[in-house]
Amino acid sequence: xxxxxxxxxxxxxxxxxxxxxxxxxxxxxxxxxxxxxxxxxxxxxxxxxxxxxxxxxxxxxxxxxxxxxxxxxxxxxxxxxxxxxxxxxxxxxxxxxxxxxxxxxxxxxxxxxxxxxxxxxxxxxxxxxxxxxxxxxxxxxxxxxxxxxxxxxxxxxxxxxxxxxxxxxxxxxxxxxxxxxxxxxxxxxxxxxxxxxxxxxxxxxxxxxxxxxxxxxxxxxxxxxxxxxxxxxxxxxxxxxxxxxxxxxxxxxxxxxxxxxxxxxxxxxxxxxxxxxxxxxxxxxxxxxxxxxxxxxxxxxxxxxxxxxxxxxxxxxxxxxxxxxxxxxxxxxxxxxxxxxxxxxxxxxxxxxxxxxxxxxxxxxxxxxxxxxxxxxxxxxxxxxxxxxxxxxxxxxxxxxxxxxxxxxxxxxxxxxxxxxxxxxxxxxxxxxxxxxxxxxxxxxxxxxxxxxxxxxxxxxxxxxxxxxxxxxxxxxxxxxxxxxxxxxxxxxxxxxxxxxxxxxxxxxxxxxxxxxxxxxxxxxxxxxxxxxxxxxxxxxxxxxxxxxxxxxxxxxxxxxxxxxxxxxxxxxxxxxxxxxxxxxxxxxxxxxxxxxxxx
Numbered sequence: 001x002x003x004x005x006x007x008x009x010x011x012x013x014x015x016x017x018x019x020x021x022x023x024x025x026x027x028x029x030x031x032x033x034x035x036x037x038x039x040x041x042x043x044x045x046x047x048x049x050x051x052x053x054x055x056x057x058x059x060x061x062x063x064x065x066x067x068x069x070x071x072x073x074x075x076x077x078x079x080x081x082x083x084x085x086x087x088x089x090x091x092x093x094x095x096x097x098x099x100x101x102x103x104x105x106x107x108x109x110x111x112x113x114x115x116x117x118x119x120x121x122x123x124x125x126x127x128x129x130x131x132x133x134x135x136x137x138x139x140x141x142x143x144x145x146x147x148x149x150x151x152x153x154x155x156x157x158x159x160x161x162x163x164x165x166x167x168x169x170x171x172x173x174x175x176x177x178x179x180x181x182x183x184x185x186x187x188x189x190x191x192x193x194x195x196x197x198x199x200x201x202x203x204x205x206x207x208x209x210x211x212x213x214x215x216x217x218x219x220x221x222x223x224x225x226x227x228x229x230x231x232x233x234x235x236x237x238x239x240x241x242x243x244x245x246x247x248x249x250x251x252x253x254x255x256x257x258x259x260x261x262x263x264x265x266x267x268x269x270x271x272x273x274x275x276x277x278x279x280x281x282x283x284x285x286x287x288x289x290x291x292x293x294x295x296x297x298x299x300x301x302x303x304x305x306x307x308x309x310x311x312x313x314x315x316x317x318x319x320x321x322x323x324x325x326x327x328x329x330x331x332x333x334x335x336x337x338x339x340x341x342x343x344x345x346x347x348x349x350x351x352x353x354x355x356x357x358x359x360x361x362x363x364x365x366x367x368x369x370x371x372x373x374x375x376x377x378x379x380x381x382x383x384x385x386x387x388x389x390x391x392x393x394x395x396x397x398x399x400x401x402x403x404x405x406x407x408x409x410x411x412x413x414x415x416x417x418x419x420x421x422x423x424x425x426x427x428x429x430x431x432x433x434x435x436x437x438x439x440x441x442x443x444x445x446x447x448x449x450x451x452x453x454x455x456x457x458x459x460x461x462x463x464x465x466x467x468x469x470x471x472x473x474x475x476x477x478x479x480x481x482x483x484x485x486x487x488x489x490x491x492x493x494x495x496x497x498x499x500x501x502x503x504x505x506x507x508x509x510x511x512x513x514x515x516x517x518x519x520x521x522x523x524x525x526x527x528x529x530x531x532x533x534x535x536x537x538x539x540x541x542x543x544x545x546x547x548x549x550x551x552x553x554x555x556x557x558x559x560x561x562x563x564x565x566x567x568x569x570x571x572x573x574x575x576x577x578x579x580x581x582x583x584x585x586x587x588x589x590x591x592x593x594x595x596x597x598x599x600x
Contacts, residue, residue: 014454018069020077020317021057022458023465025050027298029077030466032587034473036098036233038483040540040548041085041492047166050077052183055170068449070170072458075425075450079437079462081138082470083130084365085492087571089500090126090423091474092483092493095499099417105129105240105358108398116479126472133427134467136347140377141431142456143340144385145438147333149452151326152386152435160440167447173596182574184370186581190228194586195506197226198593209547213272221253221272223547231589232583235575243560244537245544246469246553252284255544273486276545280494284542287520289498293404294521299528299535307399318515348377351428360424361416368414377540380406381429419504434459480595487594489545555579 029046037043042163054073058065093100093112106129107113108122153157163283197207212222236241255281260266266278334341355369387402407425441448441455450458477483483490520539528535541549562570 219258242556248541249549290520291524
């Protein structure tokens, strides 16, 4: 057994089959990620199922593999560079917001958007801008993290929970087990159920959704989606979140909406989605956005205070490396490596020159665009990078809340009142999210069997095809299905649109009710800290369409039942693998049939 392990570990990590399979699975995972991020604003890790697939194909069917090859496959498939949120938001904004204007180098002209014309000549410039912006941001991020990798990983608190669990799963696969069959059976079940539902729906028998609203008192909304994928998501996101979502959703659609109808503040027309849209835009959106945005900031402050107290109480806690020390490490690393310095200098000079020429913060002076580029690249981008990396490394959770304070607030207070700058600034900084795709695998390099070079190559292998595919899929979904429909409610885009419109116009009170916005943030953060209620679930329950509420809640209830009956270990050992297989296959069929229905 020991000799066999040595033979396996001596095999090369970068193989043609790992590259090809990684690219294929990356595109498949990208499909699911695009669908969930547009509609929910969420994304999920598919690391476990990728490892099982790789193990099954390489180790069991083709006669052997090694930790390095499975780790390379894993990194390839979790390294996404999709533009679903960015491109989807641009399209949704221009289609639904009369005040929105974007120059033709970031979006086609308004008449092209309204006509949904996908002629290539209108899209070359916007897609080229996105590709260039993502590329330079990514390269800068790779270099920054290459220099700081040891300093950031030296803290014992940087355990990288998700990635650490995946490395353990690789070990379990190499040693043998039944996990592969479990995922395969679950995927087959999810695929079969969703495919049968879709075939029957094509024939006029809709078993994908049940609308019970007409059997309830006037103004009540109760629509149930019979989606294997949505129920699986409810199981994955923890009972606290899914049940909070269920509770706030049921209160919204069974108590609040009929009360508003009774008072004449909402009108019942027989169209469930019209009633939902009216309720959301006029009543539930402000407190929901307050919970998710303002509540997130307040929660960060509360958690910071609590952590500071814990540190004072425990003298054994190791003091973290400060921002200034890390910044000094970065500058010394750049000055000590001519190649890094040359690349970073070229990127920075290119961004400043481009910022001056195109002036994304017009009508402000081009000088402001240049100065803001300097600020993003050398100050705000660095701070955000460290903040996000430490959050992901210590808790396994990544949140973009810091961007509100580091970018949106300075832009707004400068007096800038337009849309373009809010879409451009993410490309004026090193990418802060690449740390989770490289640092944990470097920290656990002995367990994964990968070199630093292998990790970077795996990242690039996954990011290139997913960028190309995400552009294609977003445009197809937009043209043939549409955003803001019952099939694609686009809750993830709605949140971002409301926030950017509020900043870009400066008319905060006309976009969001400031009283309910602030109240939502305060109540959400306090409930998160002092009660079992999930702030995220509470906010999303106020935003999600009614047909999402029940399947999410059912998933959470199933999670509670299985944990009480079989123990919490069941989720890690079997439950997570089963529902990941169900979700992946179910959502892939759902996305495919949605597009086909839209085209037909």
